[in-house]
Amino acid sequence: MDFLIQWSLFLLASILLGFFLEKRTEKEQYLYLKFVFYACLGSVSFPVYDIQLPLGIILFLIVLHPKKNSRYKRYMALFGFLFFLLQLIMGPFDTFTLREETQQMGQVTITDESFDTLMTHIDRRIGDDSLRLEQSQLLFDQGGNLRNATFELIAKSPKRFIRYEVTYQEVTGTLTYRPREEVLTRSLEVYYQKLIDASTSFQTLKTLSIKQILHESKTPYVEMDLDGLYETFSLQDATVLLINDQGELIPYVNTGDDVLANAIRLTYLRSDGQSLREKTILLYNYSFETSRRKGVVR
Structure with missing residues (x-):
């Protein structure tokens, strides 16, 4: 799947999931945008030689410790991490890849x-x-x-x-x-x-x-x-x-x-x-x- 299409679908899914979770949370300013931010953060990776490290989820788990609505923010970060894993799995199957x-x-x-x-x-x-x-x-x-x-x-x-x-x-x-x-x-x-x-x-x-x-x-x-x-x-x-x-x-x-x-x-x-x-x-x-x-x- 095209790179831009993948990210467009991911952002759309993040927005819909954030809209759904927002109804279950405590009131918090800019919460909707924060949900999208944590989803994007969870999907961030960093290349080390030929290995892609999940830098975003590592930062979230070690550095960031949100106090309010922490459980739902964790859900969004994990959703982003799942997108990162999906990219690793789907990577070898680009649209122009041919089988013999x-x-x-x-x-x-x-x-x-x-x-x-x-x-x-x-x-x-x-x-x-x-x-x-x-x-x-x-x-x-x-x-x-x-x-x-x-x-x-x-x-x-x-x-x-x-x-x-x-x-x-x-x-x-x-x-x-x-x-x-x-x-x-x-x-x-x-x-x-x-x-x-x-x-x-x-x-x-x-x-x-x-x-x-x-x-x-x-x-x-x-x-x-x-x-x-x-x-x-x-x-x-x-x-x-x-x-x-x-x-x-x-x-x-x-x-x-x-x-x-x-x-x-x-x-x-x-x-x-x-x-x-x-x-x-x-x-x-x-x-x-x-x-x-x-x-x-x-």
């Missing part, structure tokens, strides 16, 4: 609409604005048939990150979603902020001129690796092409400055699985500012 599941896709050709459909299914199924790409790998043949693909993605909830692995296998024609792990938000925040939005990478793949790549390939298979990190590249000795807004590949004119970009690395594979030494780097989402000015370290 499989979706039938059939054969996918990377040069036609079936590939666009594949990418759209992934984006919609995990479907969260926070979704970012860690890395992915696609293998296709000279005919454009997608043999297999793996996407490693991160989605963010108010309190944690959830890593997903999405795989496609040509043999079965299936797309499989697997939640891999959950990590507290603060543990991955800096790394997460350096990753590209998954939708941006998916859109790049959809518009990329795959036919141009296949036409220039000298081997039966091409492996395509995407890294979600926005990196600094020194391109003195690499074969580099830029992906323009239309998905076309254009030569990179080396000016001597580093380039900030997301990269797609192409590896050319022979039938026996051995790779050629020749590799190509395709850059998208790029900036020609120097790394020193941008403050990014490779």
Whole structure:
């Protein structure tokens, strides 16, 4: 359940419970607001490493000792504490959390609409604005048939990150979603902020001129690796092409400055699985500012 919805329902329940208890108490100024305060206090927690300590209820029991209507104020604090416990229990079941599941896709050709459909299914199924790409790998043949693909993605909830692995296998024609792990938000925040939005990478793949790549390939298979990190590249000795807004590949004119970009690395594979030494780097989402000015370290 969304974080704001949880708290809205909690506050509404606290107000209703306070209204009900107020009729049973001694007269006290601002009692109604005090009830809501004690409920909120009981729900307060404090993170220590990966553990959430119930700081609010501890303060109430040790520090605060209300003399008037103490029993009912204790009820409100305990109600807040129950909300804290409920958050711990319900935490792993955020709305965008997936159980492992499989979706039938059939054969996918990377040069036609079936590939666009594949990418759209992934984006919609995990479907969260926070979704970012860690890395992915696609293998296709000279005919454009997608043999297999793996996407490693991160989605963010108010309190944690959830890593997903999405795989496609040509043999079965299936797309499989697997939640891999959950990590507290603060543990991955800096790394997460350096990753590209998954939708941006998916859109790049959809518009990329795959036919141009296949036409220039000298081997039966091409492996395509995407890294979600926005990196600094020194391109003195690499074969580099830029992906323009239309998905076309254009030569990179080396000016001597580093380039900030997301990269797609192409590896050319022979039938026996051995790779050629020749590799190509395709850059998208790029900036020609120097790394020193941008403050990014490779």
